[in-house]
Amino acid sequence: MIKNLRKISNQIFSLFYPNLCAGCHNDLVSYEKIICLSCWETLPKTNFHTREKNPIEQKFWGKINIQHATSFYYFNKECRLQEILHALKYRKQYEVGILLGQKMGVDLTYATWINDIDVIISIPLSKEKMRFRGYNQSESIAQGLSAVLNIPINADAVSRIKNTESQTNKNISERFENVKDAFAVVDKEKIKNKHVLLIDDVLTTGATLEACAREILSIENCKISIATIAYAMD
Ligand SMILES: [Zn+2]
Secondary structure: OHHHHHHHHHHHHHHHOOOEOOOOOOEOOOOOEOEOHHHHHHOOEOOHHHOOOOHHHHHHOOOOOOOOEEEEEEEOOOOHHHHHHHHHHHOOOHHHHHHHHHHHHHHHOOOHHHHHOOEEEEOOOOHHHHHHHOOOHHHHHHHHHHHHHOOOEOOOOEEEOOOOOOOOOOOHHHHHHHHOOOEEEOOHHHHOOOEEEEEEEEEOOOHHHHHHHHHHHOOOOOEEEEEEEEEEOO
């Protein structure tokens, strides 16, 4: 109930104050768009994209065969990224995802492996969640990335076939159980022989990404790399 009230009040807030920063709610100056310069500067980058065997890649070791994995920023409850991602997920600020995707895309141009990627796929939402939120927040990140990296998006090849509960209050094994069999590849031809960059907003245990990647990897000659905006250490 309190959570819902917070969501509603946040949506009203953005409606009346569109020129305030999504992270700190201060006024934006003319050259700033959606997120202020000071907020961008406080966001802690991981630079994992240039580090082999980084902690994100290690998350998937022994589970699924991935080529590369990275998260752009560290996520913790005190950092402004939490408020920024809140704007993306609950305050209808789709453009926040595009901006974050563009920023990550610029840094990813320095990753030697990025040139091998054929297609970008974002973790799909269930139909119920799409109806509720009106958009897929990970798709907005994929759009920003695609624009900078000039790599196409495929939004139809994979779909979410199970309406899973929120992962927030679940322990690690419950999280893996919750998303098991949640995804299906619906158009195998489109991703056959492709190196897919799989996108999500936040990585915590990696359960959701793993479940989705597992389905993609079952397709003939597919390779997977993973990129998320935030890494929430569990
Ligand atoms: Zn700010």
